[in-house]
Amino acid sequence: MYDWNDLKAFLAVAETGSTLSAAQALRVSQTTVARRIAALEAATRLNLFERRQAGYALTPVGEAMLASAMAVRDAANRFGEAAGARSRDAGGTVSLTTMEIFAVTILPPILRDLRAAHPAIHIHLDTSDEPRDLAAGAADIAIRSSKQPSGGGLVGRRIADNPWTVYCSRDYADRHGIPHTRDELAGHPFIGGGGGVWEPYQAWLRQYGLEDSVVMRYDTASGLLAGVRAGMGLTVLPAFLADREADLIRCLPPKSEDTTGLWLLTHERLRHVPRVRTVLDFLAAELAKLGRG
Template sequence: MLDWNDLRYFLAVAETGSTLAAGKKLKVSQTTAARRIAALEEALGLTLFERRQAGYALTPAGEALVERARAVEASAAHFTDAAAAAARDISGTVRLTTSDIYAVTLMAPLLRDLHDAHPAIRIELVTSDYPLDLAAGEAEVALRASVMPQGGGLVVRRIGPDPWTLYCSRDYAARHVRPKTAEDLRSHPIIGGGGEKIWPVYRAWLERHGLEGAVVMEHGSATGLLAAVRAGAGMAVLPSFVADREPELVQVLPPMKHDDLALWLITHERLRRTPRVRAVLDFLGDRLAQLAKAAPVDGSQSPWLEPDGRPRMSLVAPQS
């Protein structure tokens, strides 16, 4: 069977006239050069060189093939150049998916800066609370909050912890007496909803603590929860990675212990080395990691926090 790499030896011997000189040119031994020529002749069923005392001379069959071998060599060089250019080409569309609350908070400034850094990359942002199938090509990069992303072939990078807990606005906290017990908390308006994936879990938490009766409105998305809390309409559960970095929000309750939710940057194994995808992953990963390492907004002046930042109350589950 023909080994295309043997054409390099064929051309080197044809040009230098000996296996010794060809071996030096290709940085191999004379024995290796001679063996590869013999293998090529056997594969082709042709004698390409006459072995003479003075060296190797092309036979008529070899003369007839040498230009075609040069054409193959040139094509291989063009192929290599094209592949190298493709590897350097950081351009094209990258389909990025995340939940709406991360899209309008964390991602908005990051995508602006990503465009400045890589103007030839076009981001197609898909907001969805349900994970798109990266293996099926529904998206190329995902930013998700979960315990641990599951799926064959996924390549994941953990950004940082992202438990959800109860928040209100700083203005709301300044205008209301802080709750000390679960009973006190029931007198505060709760913003419910968050979408069909978030709301069932959120509602079950409210029910466990007897707070379902305090819900005064429901929003159909997590961004709706965030907007209502920012406006001072009441309290709602929000992801801490987002809310702790909002200067106008106050954490009402500390996150539950052993909450393993985290923020993950994800792609698929077959995409991780695609230049445009790699550029997006590296940029977002580094910037999000910087956010994770940075201290959250200083809440020491919050009306509901002690000077050292510890919350003054924790939710006590109602007695049955």
């Protein structure tokens, strides 16, 4: 099988009549052009040129092969033009929806790097507490914490395990100690609320009879995170982000039933749209790095 670079050398020599002129056109050495011509003749078992003192001349076989070689070059050029057009189509706005607590912790540096790598793509970040309906076009991409995502036509991947468990700040631990069992949790104040995280959080408190331990509630997840960082008490957070908070300490290991997955999702009709595909692949790679960390 011939090498495409050998075929380019064949065309250049056929059009210029010499390996020197072909080398200048291709910006390679004359020796490289001669070597590629020899390699193409060996691969095809055809004598394509007559080597003359004045230069290279096509043999009758070479003349017969020239049209096919030019067709291959034309096809390659069309491929490059199509790829360039697709690359240009990768620009535009992509709407990304996720819980606020992910939007203010793990996502900013990832989106910064996405912007640097793909400046033609603009991200609209939606931190609504209610899951957006991707099928209805409410968002292009979703990052969700769920045991199993639901919704018609959703496609995507599970990026990482995301168990929920109890955290306190290092300052709080220094002053009040760290509860290491579920029985010890009842002796500590809890910070509640957190917008979109409150439903699974409240279910967790109810399961262990700790609803009355909530002494303060925030309306937003960023407020919840600020409260626990300040040492107000304990709170339940998704481990995917809380384990990366240098000021926080995990109080006890999560139970298997408290484990959800972190999912990266889109709708099947969008999965091959260039700008959406670009963002999906970028987010998947960066979030997977965090999951492995």
